[in-house]
Amino acid sequence: MQLSRDDLLTAYRIMRTIREFEERLHVEFATGDIPGFVHLYAGEEASGVGVCMHLDDRDRIASTHRGHGHCIAKGCDVDGMMAEIYGRRDGLCAGKGGSMHIADLDKGMMGANGIVGGGPPLICGAGLAAKQLGTGGVAIAFVGDGGSNQGTTFESLNLASVWNLPCIFVIENNGYAESTSSKWSIACDDAADRASGFNMPGVVVDGHDFFAVHEAAGEAIKRAREGAGPSLLECKLNRYYGHFEGDAQTYRGQDEVKKLRESRDCLALFRENVTSAGLLEGAELDAIDREALAQIDGAVTKAKTAPPPTAADLLTDVYVTY
Amino acid sequence: MSEGIRPICMPKWGLSMKEGKVAGWLVDEGDALAPGDEVIDIETEKISSAVEAADAGVLRRHVAQEGDVLPVGGLLGIVADEGVADGDIDAFVTDFQANFVPPEDDDEDSGPATETVEVAGRNIRYLTKGEGGTPAILIHGFGGDLNNWLFNHDALAARRVVHALDLPGHGSSAKDVGDGSVGFFADIVTGFADALGIEQAHLVGHSMGGAIALAVARAAPARVASITLIGSAGLGSDIDGDYLEGFIAAERRKDLKPHVEKLFSDPALVTRQLVNDLLAFKRIDGVTAALGTIREAFAPGGAQAEVMRDVAGSVPTLVIWGAGDRIIPASHADGLPDGVDCTVLDSQGHMVQMEAATEVNRLIDERLG
Amino acid sequence: MARTATYQQAINEALAQEMERDETVIVMGEDVAGGLGTDGERDAWGGPLGITKGLYGKYGDRVMDTPISESAFIGAAVGAATAGLRPVAELMFIDFMGVCFDQIFNQAAKFRYMFGGKAETPVVIRTMYGAGLRAAAQHSQCLYPVFTHIPGLKVVTPATPYDAKGLLIQAIRDNDPVIFCEHKALYTLEGDVPEEPYALPFGEANIVREGDDVSIVTLGRMVHVATEAADALSGDGIECEVVDLRTTSPMDEDTILETVENTGRLVVLDEAHPRCNMATDIAAMVCEKAFDSLKGPIKQVTAPHTPVPFADTLEDLYIPDAAAVQKAVKAVMESSK
Known part of the structure; x- marks a missing residue:
């Protein structure tokens, strides 16, 4: 898929919005105002955005506990997300889900997921529904390297293949399942190698490179839309923060993250690529940077002052009818 | 011996x-x-x-x-x-x-089985007992079925053939009730008689079934040997609209029971099984909608749409009422045209043919001759 | 007169009628048609006990065989339910919940709440439970209490063919996830079943038998054990009221409390293991809400706290029977004089 100028601006804007969202959460979480846990996506933006740039509202994604980036990439309301993370009544999930369960089914976002490997079976269902109802939609499971070792993922790869579903499994391998290296926990060289065992294409891409992700995802999604079945995409990338906020990351090398930020940052790579090719001006990108910062400022301000859920909300929304 | x-x-x-x-x-x-x-x-x-x-x-x-x-x-x-x-x-x-050998569960001989006939494109279930004579057709009321006649059917069938049918929207008959009007049901009864090759019949109607009998007598008097109207609709505009509405709306045992109790003079007769059977009927797909359609046509705004007092007496007519009928008042039996035989039974309610079966059977049997 | 059908036929008919009515209804599970990929017959099995037999012929690809991958296909049913289908997934034995429970209780059950009331997950998971077929410890359990524990799930345990059809139709039309538990010893039970489709509401217990002396509250196959015991006790002059829960979630507390208020005596009969089962749940609820109505202690009749044994002599001892119920009823009568 050829990217127009508008597409490039949009892609950059979404990546930058995710980055600002996560960097700001890193700061705000430390103040103690945010309940629970947050798992930040900073550093991985090119993956979620590179994939989701191909999607529209008929398409569905399932995410992981590190789900903020996928939510924003799939079009979830940023103010609503921030309010949700603060546990507010007008949060995207009325303050009942929080960071690990942000969802917006109208946008095709089936939820961040607190269960590692929880998403792939659901995505088989979304793919099945798209196929049965003839919507032309595809369904995409984002899975971490940890989730790639779950039985649910293996079962889902097999099911998607034998049912010939329009599903794509995107393994975001950031090198660590919590504090354990994927080099140790994944028995083969690349998680993508496993695709051959399920009779589907398996592709490894540089997850820092928006354009590489976008191109590989485009092929997989085209294949799925045409009825040719599922694919597996492994994005090799890095996270800038710990498994969760508060993780001292003693398992990481000295200056590991600092070097990654300097040399492999997906936003910097994107900027360099488009400006050196003369596709976009640096000033345009600077403007987006400022706007993203302002948007997140606004979201945080609104979230902090928004009312919490009421006692009555405790008992609602368990069932449609009971 | x-x-x-x-x-x-x-x-x-x-x-x-x-x-x-x-x-x-x-x-x-x-x-x-x-x-x-x-x-x-x-x-x-x-x-x-x-x-x-x-x-x-x-x-x-x-x-x-x-x-x-x-x-x-x-x-x-x-x-x-x-x-x-x-x-x-x-x-x-x-x-x-x-x-003595108790009847087997599946014994074909344990009693006559219901049959089905197609009338105006709808399957109509009916039960036939007895033989000979001028046939009688028993027409139940709103929300009822042919079992409403269970204390009458055998007694009346001793001297003639008697058919009891399930009206459309009721019992095991088709659930399509057309426009739900008394006229629609009258056409069904006439069509039923046609399908069974019945030239002329005694029509015995309870409640809304009485209004249907009146409508048949009005439209096709030659087909009607007599009409018997029990707690009948069609003789005045009063009716307990709350009953009709409540019967349709009730989804649970507790909600339905008080409405059904209004039908009887002795509420103890409303057993759990009776209520369960009514609920089972109401829960069949299409029934609630059918009953709603009927109510709209039959008693819009809680008043009967069709009053046919002038038809009573145009054919031999017997009217039986429970004095304490809480659904359709027994006062509708007052002042009917000359020649209409009228009996109002003390301390009886709307389901007088069940609660005072002996007396009702005797009156009808005498009348039909 | 209603036509007679078996529990198994009633379930098949409910599936067929709902598939006919609504093309978003699909059926999936291991061997629900069978024969896929073989040189032999398609629709070879219709489920391991033939419950879904014939649906493939009528509805083709809407009857989907699955690999033996309960996590994936139960999860797929859940995901599809959020995306416009009404899947009925067959978890062959309730005991297999162990390999797919996450998709049921962490995903399906919680979506609506976690997503702030903006999700509907109209999925039905049909599953076979219960002892009595010499199927041993991993194919015989009564695990409905585990599902009943989970907010967001509805749990149905029909005891008769009539209930099986009406409750399954309701389950399919319901917009919440429903665990539909079929007792494997009831599949051949016959009863009156209307041919037309009908839906029975959840949360309405059925009073199977009326009596003024002792209430027996029970569910599933045990309804028939309770009735057998009640018939025998009637000969001794003890009249039992037998209440069939029909659904454990929602549970018809009103009817339970009413029957206890009527009789003042309660026996709770549950085929599940004794800890944290329906019997303990109901006994606790009655103690809390109707203690003053009780004339004496409640008795619980349950299976023992053991896995389900294999040998027929042991399994027969394991399953609560009418004699155990009669003994409990008499004990309750004795202790409340």
């Missing part, structure tokens, strides 16, 4: 009755009986009622005792003439019990 000895057996009320429980004897051993006297109270899962004497004689023996549960056909007691020796009665009882 059984000369003059007549057994009283467990009756079969309705198609699903397999056994009944003796709730109590109403006459003592040695009492003289006239035909139609109530002899013994029987309870079933669905309903309680009395068995009445078929013949004159003396109640000689209580064979079953209060609390006993007997299968349909089981021996309850013995009626015999005064002169019959006790020893002969003993022998009769011994012989009866030795040879």
